[in-house]
Amino acid sequence: MTSKHLTVIGAGAWGKTLAQLAADQGHRVKLWSRSDGEPLAEAIAGADILVSAVSMKGVRAIADQVRACGPSPSTILVSATKxxxxxxxLTPTQIWQDRLPNNPIVVLSGPNLSKEIQQKLPTASVVASRDPQAAEIVQEAFSSALFRVYTSGDPLGVELGGTLKNVMAIAAGVCDGLNLGTNAKAALMTRSLAEIIRIGTHWGASAATFYGLSGLGDLLATSSSPLSRNYQIGYGLAQGKSLAEILTHLEGTAEGINTTQVMVQRADRYQISVPVTRQIDCLLRGETTPQRALSALMQRDTKSE
Incomplete structure (x- = not known):
């Protein structure tokens, strides 16, 4: 394997984890954040791969800064934001592609809870791009005995799978917080996946992608672990806590909150059925309770699966 020069932008838990994964493979890695004294232009100079691990709200500003630095057209941009x-x-890669139209863009997503990876527990992930060679280079850069990386030619599907499941992770947290049992959890996850596929394919992604690691795999991970911030939000709401109270004690950003709003807006615009997402949206807005949300889902009109 040829050693690469990587710069990871964003020094949160996920950025640090990705930086460590690359360093463990013998690559030259630089971790950069806005609080660093080093100019971004110096941090990304000569990088073969740029990894963006910033929160969604910071993507556009960072993309503008990177574009102003004038990276080489051969530099691969890896988006790890959900x-x-x-x-x-817009998705993160759509913003990046607009800002860096001549650079190959790769999405990295999967059932990748940072704390478990830091504990050297095994997992798998997906890197997707319209440029197969770029995806293979990133695959080689991160693959190890504990971090198995697959490639995909559906970057939109991989990106949406890792994003839309955050809404369903909130729902899963509510389910566990109410102690609804295994049957209810299984039913919720099954119908949640159907909802993700319904809206994701309308967006333009392949249905098959959502049955993979970035869809079903990530859904299972974040809907089953208290390490998931979105799961923590749902669990806390089911315990009677306010959203403001939960967010006060939450480490990092729970992207599922904003994603819920975007999903509902898109569903309204295109008349897509998203019953689970709608109940989560009402719950986050304080317009319903976990118990009423459950009742609303269970008492919907009967239909074929």
């Missing part, structure tokens, strides 16, 4: 821009409903 979210949607509230104002435009």
């Amino acid at each position: 979210g949607l821009e509230p104002e435009t409903a």
Whole structure:
């Protein structure tokens, strides 16, 4: 394997984890954040791969800064952000592609809870791009005995899978917080996946992608672990806590909150059925309670699966 020069932008838990994964593979890695004294232009100079691990709200500003630095057209940009821009409903890679139209863009997503990876527990992930060679380079850069990386040619599907499941992770937290049991959890996850596929394919993604690691895999991980921030929000709401109270004690950003709003707006615009997302939206807005949300879902008109 040829050693690469990587710069990871964003020094949160996920950025640090990705930086460590690359360093463990013998690559030259620089971790940069806005609080660093080093100019961004110096941090990304000569980088073969740029990894963006900033929160959704910071993507556009960072993309503008990177573009101003004039990176080489051969530099690969890897987006590791899971979210949607509230104002435009754009995905992170759509923003990056607009800012760096001549650079290959790769999405990295999967059932990748940072704390478990830091504990050297095994997992798998997906890197997707319209440029197969770029995806393979990133695959090689991060693959290890504990971090198995697959490639995909559906970057939109991989990105949406990692993003839309955050809404369903909130729902899963509510389910567990109410102690609804295994049957209810299984039913919720099954119908949640159907909802993700319904809205994701309308967006332009392949249905098959959502059955993979970035869809079903990430859904299972974040809907089953208290390490998931979105799960923590749902669980806390079910315990009677306010959203403001939960967010006060939450480590990092829960992208599922903004994603819920974008999903509802898109569903309204295109008349897409998203019953789970709608109840989560009402719950986050304080317009319903976990118990009433459950009742609303269970008492919907009967239909074929």
